[in-house]
Structures are given as C-alpha cells and as structure tokens.
Amino acid sequence: MSRADNPGFAEALDRHVPGAVLEKEFIAETASRLRCEGFSKSNTLACVALCRDEITRPLFSGVERMWGSAFSFAGLAGMVTAGRTGLAAAIHHAPIEDGRRRFVIYAMAHIAINADGTIGRVERPGIPEPSSACGALVAFRDELREGTLEVEFDRYDTEQSLLKHRLLPLIGYGNVPDLVELTKLTVTAIEEDLREILRSLAAGWRATDRAMPGDAAIFSGIQIHGPDGVNFVWPLSVHIELGGALHDYEFSTETPQVP
Numbered sequence: 090m091s092r093a094d095n096p097g098f099a100e101a102l103d104r105h106v107p108g109a110v111l112e113k114e115f116i117a118e119t120a121s122r123l124r125c126e127g128f129s130k131s132n133t134l135a136c137v138a139l140c141r142d143e144i145t146r147p148l149f150s151g152v153e154r155m156w157g158s159a160f161s162f163a164g165l166a167g168m169v170t171a172g173r174t175g176l177a178a179a180i181h182h183a184p185i186e187d188g189r190r191r192f193v194i195y196a197m198a199h200i201a202i203n204a205d206g207t208i209g210r211v212e213r214p215g216i217p218e219p220s221s222a223c224g225a226l227v228a229f230r231d232e233l234r235e236g237t238l239e240v241e242f243d244r245y246d247t248e249q250s251l252l253k254h255r256l257l258p259l260i261g262y263g264n265v266p267d268l269v270e271l272t273k274l275t276v277t278a279i280e281e282d283l284r285e286i287l288r289s290l291a292a293g294w295r296a297t298d299r300a301m302p303g304d305a306a307i308f309s310g311i312q313i314h315g316p317d318g319v320n321f322v323w324p325l326s327v328h329i330e331l332g333g334a335l336h337d338y339e340f341s342t343e344t345p346q347v348p
C-alpha cells in the first residue's frame with residue numbers, strides 16, 4: 090500500500106489526521122524514546138487500551154513484539170472501562186528492577202479510511218461490502234443523528250452505556266459531530282481518564298505509605314485502518330512520568346534510532 094497508489098486515502102489522511110505515521114514506525118519511535126529513559130523489554134510491562142475490534146490487533150501484536158506480553162485494557166472504542174482496579178492490577182504486575190516498576194500504556198481510539206478516502210469504512214476478509222470502524226462510535230453517532238439516543242444504563246450493553254455517558258458531555262446537547270470529530274473526542278476522553286486514574290492511584294498510595302517508586306509512560310492517539318490492511322497512527326500526546334516527575338514530550342516523526 091503506498092500513498093501514491095491511493096490518492097483519495099492520502100488526501101483524507103493529510104486533511105483529517107495530519108502527521109499520521111505508519112503503525113510500525115510509531116511503535117519503533119516510542120520504544121526508542123523510552124529506552125533512553127531506562128525502559129527495556131525485561132524491566133517494563135506494556136498495557137494496551139484499544140477497541141475490542143479484531144482489526145486493532147496489529148497494534149497490540151506490535152507492542153507485544155517490542156515489550157513482551159501486554160496487559161489488555163480492551164474496551165469498546167478503546168474506552169478504559171477497566172478503571173482504577175484494572176490499572177492497579179497492571180501496575181502490580183510490572184517487573185521491579187532496582188526497586189522501581191516501569192510500565193508503558195498505549196491508548197488509542199480507532200477509525201477507518203478506505204482507498205477512496207471514505208471515512209469509517211473498512212474492507213474485512215470474507216465480507217463483500219465495507220463495514221464500519223469504529224462500530225461502537227458509528228452506532229452512537231447514528232443514535233445522535235436519528236434522535237433515538239438511549240441514555241439509560243443497560244446492564245446488557247455495559248460498555249456502550251458507559252461510552253455514551255462519558256462522551257455526551259463533551260459533545261453538547263443537540264450536536265452531531267462527524268466521525269472524525271467524535272473519534273478525536275474519544276481519544277481525548279481516554280487520555281484524560283488514564284491520567285486521572287493514575288493520579289488517583291498515586292494519591293492513594295502516598296496516603297497509605299505504600300508508594301512504590303515507578304516510571305510510567307502513556308502514548309495516546311488514533312489508530313487508522315487504511316487500504317490493504319495497512320495501519321497508521323495519529324499520535325496525540327506523550328506523557329512520561331519518571332519517579333513522580335512529569336516530563337512532557339512532543340512526538341517526533343523523525344526516523345527512530347532503534348538499537
């Protein structure tokens with residue numbers, strides 16, 4: 090898959106998610122950056138927050154190739170419904186080296202862009218017509234568009250109920266964002282929730298004197314499913330906390346130096 094062979098896709102990519110990079114380049118860049126901060130495959134636990142959709146799996150697999158077996162925070166649309174309990178469990182599974190734990194979180198919403206630049210449609214093996222990605226966000230948006238929004242908690246549709254509850258205040262009454270806007274709001278919510286959960290856990294541990302020195306990194310963004318099964322990533326933010334001190338980084342698309 091090349092951009093030149095798919096001008097509709099390339100144009101849509103540049104318009105909606107400028108700066109998106111190939112998924113494998115994104116993973117290599119993140120690993121290269123963290124190695125400079127002392128993270129390695131043997132001393133780090135990777136955690137991955139992605140939609141449950143099978144087409145997100147290449148990113149999960151790429152992270153595991155780089156960091157080893159990963160803790161899954163999979164939830165519809167990538168929302169972190171595992172919450173404090175899930176993240177606390179993951180942190181306690183992170184290896185300890187020289188008295189420190191290290192973990193890295195990859196947190197992504199996702200969207201498809203097909204060869205002609207159509208947003209939200211992707212070819213899946215064995216299915217003649219393109220289908221939706223992210224299906225959970227498309228279903229939510231359809232309810233907004235058709236005026237059929239159901240906001241009551243449905244115990245048999247737990248994750249979709251929580252997704253709507255989390256995103257509705259960001260959208261505003263009566264508004265119907267397009268799928269790109271809705272996906273960007275989603276990743277913003279995912280990233281905010283992760284930071285808040287981390288803050289809350291750290292405060293709890295400090296209060297009970299059980300603080301464990303640790304280093305954390307969060308890479309958030311949008312995974313994009315392009316033509317021919319090739320994925321890209323639009324990086325949104327990098328959050329690196331070393332021994333409790335926050336280091337903010339700009340994501341660089343320069344060629345990574347992978348040792």
Ligand SMILES: [Zn+2]
Binds near residue numbers: 140224
């Ligand atoms: Zn999805």
